[in-house]
Amino acid sequence: MSERLQAEVVVIGSGPSGAVVTHTLASAGVDVVCLEQGDWINPSEFPANEPEWELLIQQRWAHDPNVRNGAADYPVEVSDSDMWPVMLSAVGGTSLFYGAEWVRLLPSDFRVRSLDGVAEDWPISYEELKPFHDEVDRFLGVSGVGGDPAYPEGLEYPMPPHPLGKVGMVAAAGMNALGWHWWPGANAIAVDRHKTLERCVRRGTCEWGCPAGAKASFDLIYLPQAIAAGARLVTGARVSRIESGPDGLATGAHWIDRDGGENFVAAKAVVVCANGIGTPRLLLLSAGGAHPDGLANSSGLVGRNLMLHPNCTVTGYYEDDLESWKGPAGETIHSMEFYETRPEHDFVRGGKMNVLPTPGPLAAIEAHRDQPFEEVWGGAFAEVAGRHRSGILWATNSEDLPEETNRVVLDPSLTDGDGLAAPKVEYRIGDNTRRILDFHVARMTEMHEAAGAARTIPVGLWVDQPGHLLGTARMGDDPARSVVDSFGRAHDVPNLFVADGSLFVTGGAANPTATITALALRIARHIVATAAELPTPSGAAA
Amino acid sequence: MNGVRELTAAEREALVAVADVLCGGGALPAPSETRGYAEWLDRALEARADAFDEVVAAALSLDGLSAAGRREALRLMSIDQRPRFHALSSVVAGAWLLVPEIRSALGYPGQIAAPAAFDEAASQLETGILDPVIERGPIYREA
Numbered sequence: 001m002s003e004r005l006q007a008e009v010v011v012i013g014s015g016p017s018g019a020v021v022t023h024t025l026a027s028a029g030v031d032v033v034c035l036e037q038g039d040w041i042n043p044s045e046f047p048a049n050e051p052e053w054e055l056l057i058q059q060r061w062a063h064d065p066n067v068r069n070g071a072a073d074y075p076v077e078v079s080d081s082d083m084w085p086v087m088l089s090a091v092g093g094t095s096l097f098y099g100a101e102w103v104r105l106l107p108s109d110f111r112v113r114s115l116d117g118v119a120e121d122w123p124i125s126y127e128e129l130k131p132f133h134d135e136v137d138r139f140l141g142v143s144g145v146g147g148d149p150a151y152p153e154g155l156e157y158p159m160p161p162h163p164l165g166k167v168g169m170v171a172a173a174g175m176n177a178l179g180w181h182w183w184p185g186a187n188a189i190a191v192d193r194h195k196t197l198e199r200c201v202r203r204g205t206c207e208w209g210c211p212a213g214a215k216a217s218f219d220l221i222y223l224p225q226a227i228a229a230g231a232r233l234v235t236g237a238r239v240s241r242i243e244s245g246p247d248g249l250a251t252g253a254h255w256i257d258r259d260g261g262e263n264f265v266a267a268k269a270v271v272v273c274a275n276g277i278g279t280p281r282l283l284l285l286s287a288g289g290a291h292p293d294g295l296a297n298s299s300g301l302v303g304r305n306l307m308l309h310p311n312c313t314v315t316g317y318y319e320d321d322l323e324s325w326k327g328p329a330g331e332t333i334h335s336m337e338f339y340e341t342r343p344e345h346d347f348v349r350g351g352k353m354n355v356l357p358t359p360g361p362l363a364a365i366e367a368h369r370d371q372p373f374e375e376v377w378g379g380a381f382a383e384v385a386g387r388h389r390s391g392i393l394w395a396t397n398s399e400d401l402p403e404e405t406n407r408v409v410l411d412p413s414l415t416d417g418d419g420l421a422a423p424k425v426e427y428r429i430g431d432n433t434r435r436i437l438d439f440h441v442a443r444m445t446e447m448h449e450a451a452g453a454a455r456t457i458p459v460g461l462w463v464d465q466p467g468h469l470l471g472t473a474r475m476g477d478d479p480a481r482s483v484v485d486s487f488g489r490a491h492d493v494p495n496l497f498v499a500d501g502s503l504f505v506t507g508g509a510a511n512p513t514a515t516i517t518a519l520a521l522r523i524a525r526h527i528v529a530t531a532a533e534l535p536t537p538s539g540a541a542a
Numbered sequence: 543m544n545g546v547r548e549l550t551a552a553e554r555e556a557l558v559a560v561a562d563v564l565c566g567g568g569a570l571p572a573p574s575e576t577r578g579y580a581e582w583l584d585r586a587l588e589a590r591a592d593a594f595d596e597v598v599a600a601a602l603s604l605d606g607l608s609a610a611g612r613r614e615a616l617r618l619m620s621i622d623q624r625p626r627f628h629a630l631s632s633v634v635a636g637a638w639l640l641v642p643e644i645r646s647a648l649g650y651p652g653q654i655a656a657p658a659a660f661d662e663a664a665s666q667l668e669t670g671i672l673d674p675v676i677e678r679g680p681i682y683r684e685a
């Protein structure tokens with residue numbers, strides 16, 4: 001059935017960014033409709049409720065939409081990419097899968113051009129963003145220990161930390177032996193009941209859905225409050241195009257429902273929160289009229305400068321039982337020791353390292369797959385599987401610098417279930433990033449050795465882990481060098497906003513969602529504050 | 543649940559024979575000697591319904607080989623046909639790891655609720671483990 005709705009603002013996507021925008025607008029009395037192509041997923045459906053969860057996450061609950069192939073997903077063409085972006089289409093978006101590591105960028109991240117002579121500075125500073133971070137943290141009940149010396153004074157958390165556990169204590173002792181920075185993890189995981197979140201009971205499967213409802217996935221927090229404040233959420237609604245009128249202003253969004261019906265919501269403003277792949281895809285799908293190369297794309301930068309934070313890991317196995325099946329996961333501890341440019345390095349910028357537990361015996365087997373056959377299978381198998389209790393995973397997000405050739409385009413032949421062009425990702429890992437990865441594999445191996453690991457297994461690149469989708473509609477003051485301004489407003493289309501990871505000018509190396517949501521809050525507040533000045537689109541199409 | 547068809551006796555036998563090569567030979571009973579393995583194998587196949595045909599065909603392709611021949615064929619498959627070996631080994635070995643007796647022998651309680659004691663985090667930090675980091679002082683770069 002075809003529906004025609006009217007709203008003041010339409011938000012596209014209900015992940016962390018869309019949820020924060022929707023809530024902020026609705027709470028301010030704005031009439032807002034949020035369109036989400038996915039559905040609600042109840043925590044009772046998550047794989048961790050079943051003993052065979054380790055098999056269920058291989059396909060049905062895989063992070064990679066190309067493997068999962070769910071009804072709400074769209075495929076991503078990756079044959080010209082070194083890595084495969086992963087995400088989830090659901091109410092709450094990819095946050096149902098995220099680890100909820102809640103880490104802010106550092107002050108230097110906003111000034112990379114000035115400090116290190118590479119990439120570009122952001123149009124805002126750490127200090128400008130900080131109050132928005134603090135507000136989101138309070139809303140979510142982020143857990144951590146204040147006073148991390150890797151940050152300027154004033155970084156405090158509203159909830160106490162999770163235990164370090166045996167895993168964290170052993171890893172931290174190794175860092176102390178080396179004299180390197182570490183700090184207890186900061187996680188958007190409730191240590192105690194908080195608003196609509198339950199208490200974490202350390203089930204350890206945070207990255208495949210929290211069965212306890214303790215992790216701050218945005219279907220459980222922000223969206224419920226947004227709906228209570230009057231926001232309308234439409235699920236199973238795949239936006240096919242943002243419409244624009246003859247004056248170039250956005251007039252609303254078309255969406256296709258699950259029965260293939262075509263619908264439209266007319267609005268005075270459109271906020272795109274479809275993530276660093278989905279947002280440029282939609283802007284490119286919305287070409288036409290005043291925007292022949294895609295909506296808001298006069299700079300030609302929509303889809304360009306994709307950054308994915310390539311990850312490397314070293315898993316260490318220890319003699320002692322570390323209860324490595326226990327969560328949260330979530331970061332146990334993190335280290336910013338090699339985050340910054342140093343004269344002695346052969347690369348600029350650096351990486352953010354963190355510890356995770358290693359839940360599950362099949363995961364222990366997976367970690368050993370590249371070892372010689374006889375060391376994993378047959379007589380060795382039970383012993384290797386048994387290592388699940390004594391594992392520590394050190395992982396690094398590396399800072400990949402923006403490159404215009406790393407980009408999202410529309411694939412000429414691949415389509416989603418509704419016949420819309422799928423995004424094609426063209427992404428190559430740069431030399432600087434490769435050096436950061438190699439360096440961190442060597443350091444993480446040393447860290448395990450210092451902590452007493454019996455054996456270590458390095459993975460130089462985690463090809464299917466990039467859930468950090470950044471840079472493809474970046475902010476800036478210069479319309480020729482950026483897609484949107486520092487409030488997410490498109491330079492070309494003053495009533496169109498972007499509020500997700502596409503905004504990032506550089507990627508930093510911190511997990512991005514804390515920054516994404518702080519930016520989203522700042523943008524939503526700006527929309528509320530300037531609502532009276534929004535231009536009125538002439539000639540609403542469709 | 544997607545639902546997969548029942549295995550024939552020959553298919554089941556072939557899968558268990560693969561499982562014995564991949565998981566047997568250590569201190570624990572091999573899958574063919576582990577009570578309940580057959581039921582957990584069904585459950586594992588169901589969890590990887592997408593790979594059912596591939597897994598069964600891969601196991602049947604090793605039919606008629608001696609145990610040593612099967613082992614060598616699996617070793618070669620792990621090198622030359624990685625996706626196929628991944629699916630086959632995940633299902634047959636994953637099934638064995640689901641058997642309660644095996645899980646308890648491996649010290650795996652499952653992803654159970656294990657709420658932290660209220661003072662656990664604080665008492666770990668009170669050991670002074672964070673002191674060297676604090677003593678070193680700020681490390682952030684002025685911007």
Ligand SMILES: Cc1cc2nc3c(=O)[nH]c(=O)nc-3n(C[C@H](O)[C@H](O)[C@H](O)COP(=O)(O)OP(=O)(O)OC[C@H]3O[C@@H](n4cnc5c(N)ncnc54)[C@H](O)[C@@H]3O)c2cc1C
Binds near residue numbers: 012037038097
């Ligand atoms: C395994 C994994 C672990 C992660 N761990 C962490 C972590 O520990 N810490 C951290 O900071 N980050 C982590 N991330 C990243 C984090 O999930 C993302 O940064 C975050 O979800 C981004 O929020 P978003 O709202 O911008 O996008 P998303 O959460 O991806 O939400 C976008 C939403 O838009 C919808 N959408 C897209 N296109 C359309 C369309 N055309 N019509 C309608 N709806 C549409 C999608 O269905 C989706 O629900 C992880 C990611 C993964 C995959």
Ligand code: SF4
Binds near residue numbers: 210213
């Ligand atoms: S560790 Fe906590 S947050 Fe993670 S899945 Fe378990 S209960 Fe949920």
